[in-house]
Amino acid sequence: MHGSLKRILTGAGFLSLTLVVAVAGYRLSGWSMLDSIYMVVITVFGVGFGEIGPMSPQLRIFTMFVIIAGCTSVGYIFGGFFQMITEGEINRALGARRMTKEIKTLKQHVIICGYGRIGQILARQMIDAKQPFVIIDNNLGRIETAEAMGYLVRLGNATDEGILESAGIENAKVLATVLPDDAANVFITLTARGLNPNLIIMARGEYPSTEKKLRQAGADHVVLPAEIGALRMSHIITHPAALNFLDATVDGSSLNELLSQIDVQVDELAVPSGSPLVGSSISAVQVRGKGTFIVVALRQASGDTIVNPSHEVLLEEGDTVIVMGHKGDIPKFAHHYDLKRQMRWGARG
Template sequence: MHGSLKRILTGAGFLSLTLVIAVAGYRLSGWSLLDSIYMVVITVFGVGFGEMGPMTPQLRIFTMLVIIAGCTSVGYIFGGFFQMITEGEINQALGARRMTKEINTLTRHVIICGYGRIGQILARQMVEAKQPFVIIDNNLTRIETAEAMGFLVRLGNATDEGILESAGIERAKVLATVLPDDAANVFITLTARGLNPNLIILSRGEYPSTEKKLRQAGADHVVLPAEIGALRMSHIIRHPAALSFLEETVDGSSLNELLSQIDVQVDELAVVSGSPLIGSSISTVQVRGKGTFIVVALRRVDGTTLINPSHNVHLAEGDTVIVMGHKGDIPKFAHHYALKRQMRWRGDVVQGQS
């Protein structure tokens, strides 16, 4: 682009200089100012209505030089314009090809359908978490904004199977559809579930009545922004001191960071194949832990979560036990019972065999 712009400016400068010299030449030959300007214009732009005054041999040679210089300048300017257009198209094509190539290399990435207010916040969070993602939106302005941020994008309707496939939905880990249109979110959820049965789908719902439809379409989690906002306002009204404590303690750090100050953490212990805890009850797990932690939740292999599960609930292969306890004790317990441990720390999940 810089080369083509420089070419245009050079041509314009040379043309201006040619016009000034040409007018001065005709004036020196005794022509009036108007006749000189008129002669220069019809000469440079090839109109050629005829001479406006007496033409000496020297003036004819001068006129030929004006024609050559003027036509060369105009051609140089138009060449710069064509170069600019061509470069833009080529760069656009190369950029699209590069982006397609990058998307094709992604695995276990996140697809964000919609780059509105929620989509933009979600994209920033993915950047902070260093989680690769692709944005889909049918609005060219929003796509250009996302592309200017360096994000991988796809322009099109997320309800189209071809667009979802171009975003690598077969290899994706999570799809988040955050459009303000519930009907579109339901259709996207249904389409995405058909393309990737193992995909984790997060769907936005504007109305509580839509939650059931989204889950029937295949959504694993439904987020209702209006309900979340109302609940937060309710908590501020009913429990202002507790909420302020959680938000402001330790310079606004997360709950896990706060717990770490007292040597406590929240962990996930996945019950793997061959674990001696398969078939054991929650009470057995806590007894074997010798009081070093408490079980706060149980996520079943089918994805359902039991908060504060009953002591009589039994574990199965593939279940995940969410516990809270001292940092040094949980790894020992996991190692002893051959559990796959997923430690939650500062909001991230770090997997490690212990």
């Protein structure tokens, strides 16, 4: 783009010089200022009305040079404009092709439907967590803003199966639909669930009555921003001391970092095929841990999550045990029983 602009400026400068020299030449030949300017204009721009004054052989040769110089400079200017347009189109095409190719290589990524206020916050959090993601929005301005941030984007309606497929939904791990339109979120959830039955779907709801519809459509988690805000305000009123403590951690460290300072962390331990823990009860897992951690939740292979599971619950292949304990002991336990650590909170370094 810089080269094309330089070309336009060069052509404009040369054209200006040609016009000045041409007018001066006709003036030196005895023509009036108006006749000189008129002759230069019809000569350079190829109107061809014919000479309007006496033309000596020398003046005819001068006029031919004016024609050549004027046409060349004008052509140079138009060439610069054409180059600028072409470069822009080529760059956009190459950028879209690169983005499409990069999206196709993504695995276990997140798809964010909607780049409004919530979508922007969610995108920043994904960047902080180094989690790959793709943004879908049907607003060109918002998409250009997201693209300027270096995000992978798709312009279009997320209710369209083709748009979701172009965002790599078949290989995605999570889809978050955060549009302010409940009906659109329900339709997106329904469409996404049909395209990827194993996808974790998080949906935004503006009204509490929408939660049931979103879950029926296939949403795993429903977030109601208005309800969260109301709960936050009620907690400020009823539990100000506790909230002051939690808010104080934001300036220095998060609550998870606070846990890490006392060597405590929360970990997700996936139970793979062939693990000796397959068929074991929750109580047996805690016994084998020798008191170094407690089981706080169990996410079953079916996708259901049990908070504070009963000691009699048996582990199955594909389950994920969520435990809390000393951060130095959990990795040893996971290694001993061939468990895959998927996520950590409260651990740094």
